[in-house]
Amino acid sequence: MKTIVVPIDFSDISNNAMEYAIGFAQNTGSTILLFHAYQVPVSMTDVPIVLVSVEDLQKNAENKMAEVKRFVEEKTGKGTKIYAETKLGDTVDELENICSHVKPFAVVMGTKGATGLERVIFGSTTLTTIKHLTWPVIVVPPGKKYSAIKKIGFACDFREVVRTTPTHFIKDFVTEFNAELHVLNVDYRNLHFKRDTPEESALLHTMLEDLSPSYDFIEDENIEAGIEKFAEKNNLDLVITIPKKHKLLEGLFRKSHTKDLLFHSHIPIMCVHE
Numbered sequence: 403m404k405t406i407v408v409p410i411d412f413s414d415i416s417n418n419a420m421e422y423a424i425g426f427a428q429n430t431g432s433t434i435l436l437f438h439a440y441q442v443p444v445s446m447t448d449v450p451i452v453l454v455s456v457e458d459l460q461k462n463a464e465n466k467m468a469e470v471k472r473f474v475e476e477k478t479g480k481g482t483k484i485y486a487e488t489k490l491g492d493t494v495d496e497l498e499n500i501c502s503h504v505k506p507f508a509v510v511m512g513t514k515g516a517t518g519l520e521r522v523i524f525g526s527t528t529l530t531t532i533k534h535l536t537w538p539v540i541v542v543p544p545g546k547k548y549s550a551i552k553k554i555g556f557a558c559d560f561r562e563v564v565r566t567t568p569t570h571f572i573k574d575f576v577t578e579f580n581a582e583l584h585v586l587n588v589d590y591r592n593l594h595f596k597r598d599t600p601e602e603s604a605l606l607h608t609m610l611e612d613l614s615p616s617y618d619f620i621e622d623e624n625i626e627a628g629i630e631k632f633a634e635k636n637n638l639d640l641v642i643t644i645p646k647k648h649k650l651l652e653g654l655f656r657k658s659h660t661k662d663l664l665f666h667s668h669i670p671i672m673c674v675h676e
Contacts, residue, residue, distance in 0.1 A: 419512035425548025
């Protein structure tokens, strides 16, 4: 059975991602594993002082997790298995250990944590997780509610497609939802067009032909902005990106220059490594 791992820190952003994960798990028949890591706070003085005992931290974390687990169980009924785990340690390290053990279908996270650093576009934990975790990570924007995944975008630059495209994962994921696949390529006056671009695009077409994807060539000076506009106009439910090759994550969740709202915050991003 598939497993969806949901790291939580009990913040509103985390809870929203958890509710998205509930719908995602029910849609795929997956088990949900709720996970929380806690650390011992230390006073930054000449002589470090532990502010709270490990026993108190553990009890508090376990009590909160028990409440969350009950909430999820009530929400899902008997049709979805729910597990919960709390660990003392670094969130990303412990998350990596758990993922290595359960081999999740995906990790579902929010974009900000409970630290309250409103000027940071992503919580540092989410960014670090995306960089280091080899399992697929779905980043859920604030306020996003789960809806059936019918249209999926894949951001591609047509460079070294054989080496860098996670073909098997994309095929399995798109097939799981019986979704449309849109291969998204952004260029402006052929600035990114190379001699091998036609060959690379032909290779990708062969690799993904079983899915009958549509190829959408977007004219825009800014790659991230071009994908944002296309995703909104064409009602994409999720965009797959390769973190090493795109700054799409930053683009889709950055603050608007004219509004105090997150730009296009309704689009979840799935990060899949090469």
